[in-house]
Amino acid sequence: MRNPSVVWEGIKNVFVGFTGHWIIVFEAIFLFVVIYFVLRTLYNNNAKRLIPVYTALVLLAGIICLFMKHLSVEVFYIFLMLISLFFLLLFSIDIKRSIWNSNKRTGKTVSDVAAKKNGPNTVKADACIAAIVRAVQNLSKNNIGALIVFSNGNLPKDIVDSGIALGANISSQLIEGIFIPKAPLHDGAMIIYGDKIQAAGCFLPLTQKDFPKDYGTRHRAGIGITEVADVSTVIVSEETGIVSVVKRGEITRYMDSESLKRFLKEYYWKDGNAEGKKS
Amino acid sequence: MKFLEFMKKVFVENVHIKLLALALAVVVVIIVNAI
Numbered sequence: 001m002r003n004p005s006v007v008w009e010g011i012k013n014v015f016v017g018f019t020g021h022w023i024i025v026f027e028a029i030f031l032f033v034v035i036y037f038v039l040r041t042l043y044n045n046n047a048k049r050l051i052p053v054y055t056a057l058v059l060l061a062g063i064i065c066l067f068m069k070h071l072s073v074e075v076f077y078i079f080l081m082l083i084s085l086f087f088l089l090l091f092s093i094d095i096k097r098s099i100w101n102s103n104k105r106t107g108k109t110v111s112d113v114a115a116k117k118n119g120p121n122t123v124k125a126d127a128c129i130a131a132i133v134r135a136v137q138n139l140s141k142n143n144i145g146a147l148i149v150f151s152n153g154n155l156p157k158d159i160v161d162s163g164i165a166l167g168a169n170i171s172s173q174l175i176e177g178i179f180i181p182k183a184p185l186h187d188g189a190m191i192i193y194g195d196k197i198q199a200a201g202c203f204l205p206l207t208q209k210d211f212p213k214d215y216g217t218r219h220r221a222g223i224g225i226t227e228v229a230d231v232s233t234v235i236v237s238e239e240t241g242i243v244s245v246v247k248r249g250e251i252t253r254y255m256d257s258e259s260l261k262r263f264l265k266e267y268y269w270k271d272g273n274a275e276g277k278k279s
Numbered sequence: 280m281k282f283l284e285f286m287k288k289v290f291v292e293n294v295h296i297k298l299l300a301l302a303l304a305v306v307v308v309i310i311v312n313a314i
Binding site for chain 2: 024028029031036039040058063065073
């Protein structure tokens with residue numbers, strides 16, 4: 001085994017040659033990465049008008065440091081990082097969501113369940129849709145509250161682990177049974193991933209946005225999870241039996257069985273072929 | 280193929296944002312070296 005001090009010396013020697021132009025190149029690359037990340041976050045989150053503001057602030061900080069002789073380079077870098085951090089903090093939820101969604105590629109996609117229109121998977125997806133619609137209708141008719149999350153395999157592990165793992169096949173009886181009041185798992189979210197009920201009784205983050213007062217905790221949780229992860233939720237109101245669907249923080253109320261079926265087809269055939277969507 | 284797709288993503292996606300970031304980074308480096 002090598003002596004750690006020898007290894008350290010070796011590492012230091014690599015950087016001995018990095019003077020002058022090399023330092024400038026590395027500085028430019030580092031700044032490019034930081035600035036690009038901030039600009040891309042602003043651009044992708046409908047905050048294009050903040051791009052000139054950020055650019056102006058960076059330039060202003062530079063000009064101030066340029067003319068104030070007592071301000072050093074370090075002060076300018078601190079200014080730059082604080083400005084960047086401030087703009088990134090405005091979109092912390094969106095950044096969190098994009099990080100979580102990057103896990104999506106590693107897992108099996110929902111469209112695997114319904115990959116081919118005429119394959120056996122289509123039959124499975126159709127059966128899932130029918131079972132979910134039947135369960136939601138029965139729950140709505142009996143004014144039983146329910147919260148179902150349709151995951152793409154991209155939910156944070158701690159949310160899935162907050163409930164009871166099931167891994168069960170989808171059936172209307174099971175969905176209704178879970179949400180019956182006084183049942184141990186009724187007060188939480190059910191997570192459906194593809195053709196399986198992944199977990200039930202899960203705790204979701206609540207939205208902090210201003211919604212009407214009649215939206216209870218269940219609605220706030222159903223909206224909250226769509227703000228932090230690329231998932232959709234179906235909510236059945238306990239008071240009114242109204243069925244709502246939430247996508248990307250946008251709630252659509254008064255869903256009937258047909259619109260619910262359309263929503264579920266979109267979920268199962270989102271990444272599949274166009275024929276699948278039409279079926 | 281995956282590498283090609285990655286390179287395409289790197290060079291084609293958000294080109295205007297990348298150019299703006301590059302321009303700003305260059306200006307910042309010039310300022311830093313002038314201070």
